[in-house]
Amino acid sequence: MTTFEPQSILSKRTSSVEEVAIIAMSRKARNLKAQGHDVLSLTIGEPDFDTPEHIRQAAYKAMNDGYTHYAPIPGMPELRKALAQKLKTENGLDYDWSEIVVSNGAKQSITNAIFATLDEGDEVILFAPYWAAYEGTIAMAGGRSKVIYAGLEDNFKVPADRLKAAMSDKTKLVILNSPNNPTGAMFTKEELQAIAKVICDHPKAMVISDEIYEYIRFDQPHVSIGTMPGMAQRTITVNGFSKGFAMTGWRLGYAAAPAPVALAMTKVQGTFTAGANAFVQMAAVTALNGSRDEVERMRAIYQERRDLVVSGLNAIDGIKVPNPPGTFYVFADVSAILGKTVSNHKINTVDELCNWLLEVHHVATVPGSAFGDKKALRISFATSSDVLSRAIKRIARALNP
Numbered sequence: 001m002t003t004f005e006p007q008s009i010l011s012k013r014t015s016s017v018e019e020v021a022i023i024a025m026s027r028k029a030r031n032l033k034a035q036g037h038d039v040l041s042l043t044i045g046e047p048d049f050d051t052p053e054h055i056r057q058a059a060y061k062a063m064n065d066g067y068t069h070y071a072p073i074p075g076m077p078e079l080r081k082a083l084a085q086k087l088k089t090e091n092g093l094d095y096d097w098s099e100i101v102v103s104n105g106a107k108q109s110i111t112n113a114i115f116a117t118l119d120e121g122d123e124v125i126l127f128a129p130y131w132a133a134y135e136g137t138i139a140m141a142g143g144r145s146k147v148i149y150a151g152l153e154d155n156f157k158v159p160a161d162r163l164k165a166a167m168s169d170k171t172k173l174v175i176l177n178s179p180n181n182p183t184g185a186m187f188t189k190e191e192l193q194a195i196a197k198v199i200c201d202h203p204k205a206m207v208i209s210d211e212i213y214e215y216i217r218f219d220q221p222h223v224s225i226g227t228m229p230g231m232a233q234r235t236i237t238v239n240g241f242s243k244g245f246a247m248t249g250w251r252l253g254y255a256a257a258p259a260p261v262a263l264a265m266t267k268v269q270g271t272f273t274a275g276a277n278a279f280v281q282m283a284a285v286t287a288l289n290g291s292r293d294e295v296e297r298m299r300a301i302y303q304e305r306r307d308l309v310v311s312g313l314n315a316i317d318g319i320k321v322p323n324p325p326g327t328f329y330v331f332a333d334v335s336a337i338l339g340k341t342v343s344n345h346k347i348n349t350v351d352e353l354c355n356w357l358l359e360v361h362h363v364a365t366v367p368g369s370a371f372g373d374k375k376a377l378r379i380s381f382a383t384s385s386d387v388l389s390r391a392i393k394r395i396a397r398a399l400n401p
């Protein structure tokens with residue numbers, strides 16, 4: 001018998017993708033908790049609220065009404081029509097319901113869009129700081145990520161001229177995420193207009209506009225880039241139910257795109273998975289068309305927590321936190337601490353800072369390096385005010401002993 005190493009048959013595609021730091025930090029935090037330590041976790045990327053009652057009731061009803069079979073690959077017509085209406089009235093986007101593809105989460109919608117458009121070697125422009133999953137998906141599809149960066153001095157928003165300078169004849173996609181994970185930054189209408197102009201001057205570039213945090217915003221309106229002149233044909237609008245409706249575990253997202261792109265995304269989905277869960281789709285119609293009181297209640301609580309976290313962290317020497325207009329994250333600039341010695345401990349990088357805060361002070365955060373930024377920590381406030389206050393006290397004691 002010949003010896004066989006299962007490792008040896010793994011595809012280059014999978015080995016090109018590394019474990020994301022968020023998962024690694026969450027695992028470390030869980031291990032420390034299991035050893036009996038009182039770990040405060042600020043790594044969480046999902047609402048700490050349960051799905052509103054009326055949406056859960058709608059799912060039970062749909063199940064009892066027989067929605068337990070395969071759904072059409074691009075989604076149930078009832079939901080796609082409700083989504084077309086939502087996109088029109090809330091976002092000013094004019095998509096026919098046949099141009100909407102419902103999937104198992106916004107993540108799958110993004111995967112569908114990337115696999116539907118990229119050929120080997122095609123370039124995708126990412127605005128750093130960015131959500132790490134984009135990079136892995138692009139790599140798996142054979143594309144190449146080209147990262148352009150915006151720091152604290154740009155309010156974490158890449159300006160149009162930087163995008164223009166980065167675009168080449170290989171650029172096929174630009175991924176935009178507003179409100180942004182990890183920074184909470186949101187593009188204004190004027191900023192999107194300038195970006196749209198750059199895109200429209202290019203012979204073939206399209207935008208994937210990831211709007212998953214749309215309902216978690218505090219200070220400014222959400223604008224969809226697809227509403228900008230010339231952008232209807234050049235935008236794949238992605239959104240989902242996970243964040244705003246607290247439905248992460250239900251796995252439901254969608255993309256709206258010009259007909260040929262929607263068709264290609266349906267092909268990808270039909271190949272890899274199939275239609276999303278049928279009774280979940282029916283419950284999502286209730287989420288869209290039913291009361292939004294709970295969505296607003298959660299949003300208001302996130303806003304109170306944001307204010308608590310921003311003021312608490314800004315009172316710590318060495319940390320600078322801009323007020324995030326959306327999401328449940330703050331992106332805390334710690335560049336003043338890097339290279340310094342704190343409590344006899346030299347901290348060279350954000351990764352070292354993150355590990356030290358977790359291992360010694362039992363506060364879990366995510367290093368900015370997981371999002372293409374080496375100067376900041378992502379701190380999630382999708383957890384109780386009590387946990388947040390205690391965590392801020394520990395960070396303050398650690399950094400300003």
Ligand code: PLP
Nearest residue numbers: 105106107131181212240242253
């Ligand atoms: N896009 C961004 C920016 C996210 O942060 C996330 C989840 O963390 C997703 C997409 C994925 O959302 P879904 O749960 O709908 O797959």
